[in-house]
Amino acid sequence: xxxxxxxxxxxxxxxxxxxxxxxxxxxxxxxxxxxxxxxxxxxxxxxxxxxxxxxxxxxxxxxxxxxxxxxxxxxxxxxxxxxxxxxxxxxxxxxxxxxxxxxxxxxxxxxxxxxxxxxxxxxxxxxxxxxxxxxxxxxxxxxxxxxxxxxxxxxxxxxxxxxxxxxxxxxxxxxxxxxxxxxxxxxxxxxxxxxxxxxxxxxxxxxxxxxxxxxxxxxxxxxxxxxxxxxxxxxxxxxxxxxxxxxxxxxxxxxxxxxxxxxxxxxxxxxxxxxxxxxxxxxxxxxxxxxxxxxxxxxxxxxxxxxxxxxxxxxxxxxxxxxxxxxxxxxxxxxxxxxxxxxxxxxxxxxxxxxxxxxxxxxxxxxxxxxxxxxxxxxxxxxxxxxxxxxxxxxxxxxxxxxxxxxxxxxxxxxxxxxxxxxxxxxx
Amino acid sequence: xxxxxxxxxxxxxxxxxxxxxxxxxxxxxxxxxxxxxxxxxxxxxxxxxxxxxxxxxxxxxxxxxxxxxxxxxxxxxxxxxxxxxxxxxxxxxxxxxxxxxxxxxxxxxxxxxxxxxxxxxxxxxxxxxxxxxxxxxxxxxxxxxxxxxxxxxxxxxxxxxxxxxxxxxxxxxxxxxxxxxxxxxxxxxxxxxxxxxxxxxxxxxxxxxxxxxxxxxxxxxxxxxxxxxxxxxxxxxxxxxxxxxxxxxxxxxxxxxxxxxxxxxxxxxxxxxxxxxxxxxxxxxxxxxxxxxxxxxxxxxxxxxxx
Numbered sequence: 236x237x238x239x240x241x242x243x244x245x246x247x248x249x250x251x252x253x254x255x256x257x258x259x260x261x262x263x264x265x266x267x268x269x270x271x272x273x274x275x276x277x278x279x280x281x282x283x284x285x286x287x288x289x290x291x292x293x294x295x296x297x298x299x300x301x302x303x304x305x306x307x308x309x310x311x312x313x314x315x316x317x318x319x320x321x322x323x324x325x326x327x328x329x330x331x332x333x334x335x336x337x338x339x340x341x342x343x344x345x346x347x348x349x350x351x352x353x354x355x356x357x358x359x360x361x362x363x364x365x366x367x368x369x370x371x372x373x374x375x376x377x378x379x380x381x382x383x384x385x386x387x388x389x390x391x392x393x394x395x396x397x398x399x400x401x402x403x404x405x406x407x408x409x410x411x412x413x414x415x416x417x418x419x420x421x422x423x424x425x426x427x428x429x430x431x432x433x434x435x436x437x438x439x440x441x442x443x444x445x446x447x448x449x450x451x452x453x454x455x456x457x458x459x460x461x462x463x464x465x466x467x468x469x470x471x472x473x474x475x476x477x478x479x480x481x482x483x484x485x486x487x488x489x490x491x492x493x494x495x496x497x498x499x500x501x502x503x504x505x506x507x508x509x510x511x512x513x514x515x516x517x518x519x520x521x522x523x524x525x526x527x528x529x530x531x532x533x534x535x536x537x538x539x540x541x542x543x544x545x546x547x548x549x550x551x552x553x554x555x556x557x558x559x560x561x562x563x564x565x566x567x568x569x570x571x572x573x574x575x576x577x578x579x580x581x582x583x584x585x586x587x588x589x590x591x592x593x594x595x596x597x598x599x600x601x602x603x604x605x606x607x608x609x610x611x612x613x614x615x616x617x618x619x620x621x622x623x624x625x626x627x628x629x630x631x632x633x634x635x636x637x638x639x640x641x642x643x644x645x646x647x648x649x650x651x652x653x654x655x656x657x658x659x660x661x662x663x
Numbered sequence: 664x665x666x667x668x669x670x671x672x673x674x675x676x677x678x679x680x681x682x683x684x685x686x687x688x689x690x691x692x693x694x695x696x697x698x699x700x701x702x703x704x705x706x707x708x709x710x711x712x713x714x715x716x717x718x719x720x721x722x723x724x725x726x727x728x729x730x731x732x733x734x735x736x737x738x739x740x741x742x743x744x745x746x747x748x749x750x751x752x753x754x755x756x757x758x759x760x761x762x763x764x765x766x767x768x769x770x771x772x773x774x775x776x777x778x779x780x781x782x783x784x785x786x787x788x789x790x791x792x793x794x795x796x797x798x799x800x801x802x803x804x805x806x807x808x809x810x811x812x813x814x815x816x817x818x819x820x821x822x823x824x825x826x827x828x829x830x831x832x833x834x835x836x837x838x839x840x841x842x843x844x845x846x847x848x849x850x851x852x853x854x855x856x857x858x859x860x861x862x863x864x865x866x867x868x869x870x871x872x873x874x875x876x877x878x879x880x881x882x883x884x885x886x887x888x889x890x891x892x893x894x895x896x897x898x899x900x901x902x903x904x905x906x907x908x909x910x911x912x913x914x915x916x917x918x919x920x921x922x923x924x925x926x927x928x929x930x931x932x933x934x935x936x937x938x939x940x941x942x943x944x945x946x947x948x949x950x951x952x953x954x955x956x957x958x959x960x961x962x963x964x965x966x967x968x969x970x
Binding site for chain 2: 285323328329334337338340341342354355358359361366377379386424427451452453
């Protein structure tokens with residue numbers, strides 16, 4: 236018998252067979268995994284203000300996000316993999332915001348989370364990002380990240396924070412508009428940030444805040460506050476947000492009539508509102524901070540032009556399809572730039588999957604200069620890896636004949652301040 | 664009692680079978696169910712409809728969060744401060760608001776809650792107003808256990824839920840609970856029988872406020888965030904909806920109501936931005952066809968033994 240099988244050959248055969256099976260079983264599986272890794276989409280969880288008070292922002296953050304992702308995918312995706320956006324509504328509510336992060340991490344298997352504007356949603360969500368160990372890139376302009384209140388998993392690389400915005404305005408205000416400032420702001424955290432940061436900054440410029448008028452958040456009419464504006468006021472600094480802003484401007488106009496002090500405001504009040512809306516005539520000749528000039532300027536860059544075309548907004552910052560639908564132009568560029576930073580970070584970290592999340596964070600922390608480009612159409616950026624906060628140019632526009640005309644560009648240096656935290660010392 | 668133990672056993676079992684996301688969701692549901700149970704004690708058992716219970720939730724939350732952040736309290740004393748803050752607020756509000764009844768009581772509690780909200784904003788220097796603040800991971804460990812992990816969070820929520828659940832179930836079985844029901848059914852008659860209705864209602868409100876405060880403090884502890892949005896009208900309406908949905912005056916109704924509402928919004932928001940419309944329609948249908956809530960209707964139609 237040639238094929239006589241004894242116990243020894245049987246065992247040998249069995250052993251070899253098992254080995255071969257194991258190799259056959261394991262190898263293709265790991266190779267299959269590698270293949271799946273290399274072609275499966277990178278999932279980015281987009282926390283969106285689809286409902287609630289932030290819905291106008293959410294709509295435009297969504298449009299910008301879609302446009303940015305389309306461009307990234309048209310250019311070959313991230314590490315050769317397509318990008319897929321998974322959207323969850325946060326209802327502009329911190330509790331639902333935290334639930335959205337849980338969904339991204341545990342239900343949709345997202346690689347990173349990204350979003351949202353309102354500070355309370357970011358602050359309510361950030362602890363969950365840290366616990367779920369999912370990088371959370373926010374586009375909020377709050378000072379919460381740089382203040383050290385959050386954690387190593389939360390970064391704000393695509394938009395400057397309110398502290399930087401406010402202090403970079405002080406030199407222009409003091410040198411061009413006046414040194415005695417009356418501030419009118421909503422009596423909650425956002426308004427208090429403006430009050431505190433600007434008061435310090437204007438004093439550093441030799442100016443002073445002569446009156447601070449806090450408006451309770453439930454207020455719908457403002458006339459009774461205006462007599463508190465001191466006569467010596469040279470500049471009114473206003474940062475009213477919410478639907479009452481039209482009333483506010485109208486009543487301010489009725490109060491002052493033709494002889495008014497200089498007026499400087501933050502465009503936050505008028506995001507998604509046409510500057511030519513009836514009732515806003517009084518704003519003619521006043522000044523606004525803009526995160527990015529809403530109206531295309533005479534010296535418009537090619538990057539600005541390409542960005543507008545991709546997002547679908549016209550030269551007045553309104554939807555091309557519906558010119559009455561004005562965008563949140565001063566903020567939404569942050570989504571575009573943040574997604575490009577995620578892409579750059581993932582490529583420099585050779586990101587393969589959730590096991591590389593900490594490498595991604597370290598890669599983004601290592602970023603410093605981001606020059607103005609198609610990736611960064613708002614302008615040059617300087618990222619501070621320690622505080623997880625980006626710094627950039629700020630724009631001041633003047634309303635002339637119903638257009639926001641760029642009057643001054645504050646440099647990155649104007650908005651720098653001392654580090655308040657070093658997140659890189661925190662463990663992951 | 665068997666049913667209550669069974670509910671707790673199911674909740675324990677869910678931890679082992681549910682996928683990660685739903686484990687997290689149930690941690691939150693149990694905390695909110697504590698809040699609903701606190702509300703149910705006043706509304707379901709005593710018949711007092713408050714539209715301002717968010718102030719007690721917020722009192723517990725801020726009592727916990729502020730003492731941790733400003734005075735460096737550890738978890739146990741901070742948690743206790745939260746409960747005391749909520750109970751003390753309930754005492755003050757009860758003393759004033761219980762002079763009114765019916766619609767006036769609703770409006771007075773609503774106004775008190777609005778005051779609490781504005782007070783939180785007013786002291787923005789300490790509370791960070793509407794933005795709120797984070798309770799850091801390092802500040803959230805109890806007896807050496809880091810409560811920020813998913814497992815620890817679930818069991819912390821389960822233990823606190825179990826304590827409140829069994830305590831409330833016991834309380835409503837006791838003569839005190841029966842007297843509250845007597846007030847709900849006919850306050851005049853209860854008074855004629857010699858019960859001090861005013862005092863009983865005040866006690867009910869204090870316990871209800873304290874239990875709501877436990878929920879608020881637990882939320883701050885387990886989810887690491889303290890913010891003014893939890894003191895808005897929305898968070899006063901939620902427990903009313905949960906209790907109405909689940910079944911007012913039943914011990915497991917609040918939990919059922921929270922689960923139902925949570926998943927109704929969770930699932931419908933995956934399909935449409937108009938999920939509140941779906942939630943609204945579901946509520947209208949339930950009110951039309953099951954006015955006693957899910958558990959209340961079951962009790963009436965099929966299981967009269969339900970507690």
